[in-house]
Amino acid sequence: MEGLVVRVSDWSETSRIVTLFTREHGKLRALAKGGRRLRSPFESSLDLLNHDRMVLIRKTSGGLHLLTESSQITRFSGLAKDYQALSGAYLVAELLGDWVEENDPHPGLFDAAIGCLKDLEQAACADGETEKGMPKWNPRDRLVVLELALLIDLGYRPELTGCVGCAKKAEKGSAAFAFGSGGLVCRGCRLDQRGWRELPERCWKLARNLVAAIELGGNGWAELSVSEESARREVRRWLGEYLSWIRGRRPRLMGWQEE
């Protein structure tokens, strides 16, 4: 089983409880007995955001599963070289820990998260160290791409091409995004909506292009690199609001992203 450690807490002098986002089973909480020791079947693999291969005894009755073995596939140690990249990585952990449910696998989202962490780690490396052909991301924009992928994968794909009420195509000027319907609404349909907010044209167009690119398997780099910072900032704000609206609370790290 393959998983990403999205939360770690010490349970006792030697044991640890880890929350894992696994590729095969979605989110799992497991007890790792002896997980704080150096010499254990887990080595040092149970650190936050480690990508590990693990063996688990699953409890069917609910409650904690028992982690028996784990080894590291990747440790994104480069993240700790840059505070922006690290903050982005914390937000990845927070979103995955919060949004994914148990027994609800999302392998596509899992791969997207790993890709995002790799890009963040690259961003943390000093100029020149970046691997050939790897773009150097702004961590805040990279998170936007992951958040859109998360929304699409979990069934909250934002509808940004036309009105969710009457299907009228959005063309020019600012448009209203209705949080409850998860999409744009035209002037006529706006009255039926509870919460909506006006998005400038450059904002909804950038977001629309990003959604299209992600659905085609892209990472949005091309769309973002030709956009203006003001549009990117508007997209970040809108996404922060949309995510908070769906979950009923604001992610702790969202303040960082909206800066």
Added chain:
Amino acid sequence: MTMGQRHMAGDRGWSSDRRGQEESKPLLERLQEMLGALPGIGPKSAERIAHHLLAASREEVFELADALRAVKEKLKRCSRCCVPTEAETCFTCLDTLRDSGLLCVVEQPRDQAAFERMGTYRGLYHILHGRLSPLEGVGPEKLTIDQLITRLRGGEIREVILATNPTLEGDGTSLYIAGLLGHMNVRITRLARGIPAGSVLEFANSQMLADAMDGRNTF
């Protein structure tokens, strides 16, 4: 004694017993809950400890209670290094044989204790009392970073050794502090990491090897 009297006596006895139980039950439950909230103590252990205390002598239990109270009332943080101490300044900070130009920054008093057991480090310490953990809402204001900065402004310290845990959060905490100290005239170092001495290369994982390669030094 008539039937009625005996019944009344019995009744009284029963009801006073029950009252006793009702009064002691929440107390005992409360104790178990508080014990259970301690690290590493599950509900079963909490129950066992609570009943042990119930059976123990008054003196024993009061001594424990006094010790608990004293820890909170008499122990404060050292005015310099923030380690828990009874005095205004701890013994380590007052030790004139120590190198006062060398400062080792650790997360917990237990980390300092580990370095002291090693016995070869002769500088001073600074205890952060935690690490930055944005996911748990632990920001810089919850640690003793302000005190650290004030201490460094004193100008006596030449080198700050960032000895936080080699975890993502520990490294992140060091990164944050290093950022704050960047403009100050101090040397900033961190602990070496890599392959444990006495082990063999072929069994070291790739992270250990990469760390060891990064941290190699002149022979």
